[in-house]
Amino acid sequence: MNILFVGDIFGSAGRRIVHEHLGHVRATHNVDLTVVNVENAAGGFGVTPSIAEEVFDWGADVLTTGNHVWDKKELADYLKSVPQDSHERARRVLRPANYAPGLPGYGVYEGTTHSGVAYAVMNLQGRVFMGSTEDPFRAADKLLAGVKAKVVLLDFHAEATSEKVAMGWYLDGRATAVLGTHTHVPTADERVLPNGTAFQTDVGMSGPYDSIIGVEKDLVLHKFLTGMPGKFEAAKGNPKMCAALITCDPVSGRATAIQRIMLGE
Numbered sequence: 001m002n003i004l005f006v007g008d009i010f011g012s013a014g015r016r017i018v019h020e021h022l023g024h025v026r027a028t029h030n031v032d033l034t035v036v037n038v039e040n041a042a043g044g045f046g047v048t049p050s051i052a053e054e055v056f057d058w059g060a061d062v063l064t065t066g067n068h069v070w071d072k073k074e075l076a077d078y079l080k081s082v083p084q085d086s087h088e089r090a091r092r093v094l095r096p097a098n099y100a101p102g103l104p105g106y107g108v109y110e111g112t113t114h115s116g117v118a119y120a121v122m123n124l125q126g127r128v129f130m131g132s133t134e135d136p137f138r139a140a141d142k143l144l145a146g147v148k149a150k151v152v153l154l155d156f157h158a159e160a161t162s163e164k165v166a167m168g169w170y171l172d173g174r175a176t177a178v179l180g181t182h183t184h185v186p187t188a189d190e191r192v193l194p195n196g197t198a199f200q201t202d203v204g205m206s207g208p209y210d211s212i213i214g215v216e217k218d219l220v221l222h223k224f225l226t227g228m229p230g231k232f233e234a235a236k237g238n239p240k241m242c243a244a245l246i247t248c249d250p251v252s253g254r255a256t257a258i259q260r261i262m263l264g265e
């Protein structure tokens with residue numbers, strides 16, 4: 001069984017490059033499950049329901065987010081529009097599970113692939129150098145206790161490499177894949193851990209690489225040089241799609257391989 005996980009789509013350049021590549025990559029690698037992080041797909045800040053629908057149209061099964069999930073107000077209503085047991089598209093857009101109780105949306109989705117394999121996708125947010133949330137490690141334990149599927153993928157949206165590596169080891173043998181997002185910089189440490197969990201510290205941004213992590217270079221440089229606030233705008237140049245392709249045993253859920261993908265224009 002092959003799973004494709006696409007790193008954070010950033011702005012229109014990110015949407016364009018993922019649209020260009022998602023179809024042929026899914027076909028070439030016989031992908032059974034496609035998960036895409038869309039937290040900054042709308043101009044670099046959050047995601048709208050219509051953009052989420054667009055990414056589903058391209059073939060995504062589940063979408064994940066992160067700390068920018070509430071940037072577009074209309075997304076909260078979209079997440080609230082479906083009950084927990086729904087399989088509609090709005091239910092397949094996740095936000096980190098370790099937020100305050102009672103917020104719109106869910107941090108885990110369980111579904112079935114076209115070939116009949118049960119899977120779960122979980123979304124958690126780290127606590128190091130980020131806004132405060134509940135402990136993601138205990139939250140992972142709780143989510144896993146309720147998951148029936150053997151094939152389980154976690155998008156761990158976190159800043160610190162140490163926290164993400166720690167989560168990989170913590171879930172080794174309990175998840176098919178632990179994939180980091182949020183830093184927008186892909187790491188070259190993809191591997192299958194000893195008990196069968198595919199891991200990569202950060203899958204990297206799917207967006208414009210002639211930028212400072214997605215934003216127009218001059219705007220960010222100005223802020224670093226002066227400390228003055230300014231409006232950030234999504235860059236456009238040199239878009240690349242970053243993804244991880246995971247192969248696993250559909251019965252045990254154990255990963256056997258992970259491959260990094262980075263495709264430009």
Ligand SMILES: [Fe+2]
Pocket residue numbers: 039066067068157181182
């Ligand atoms: Fe983020």
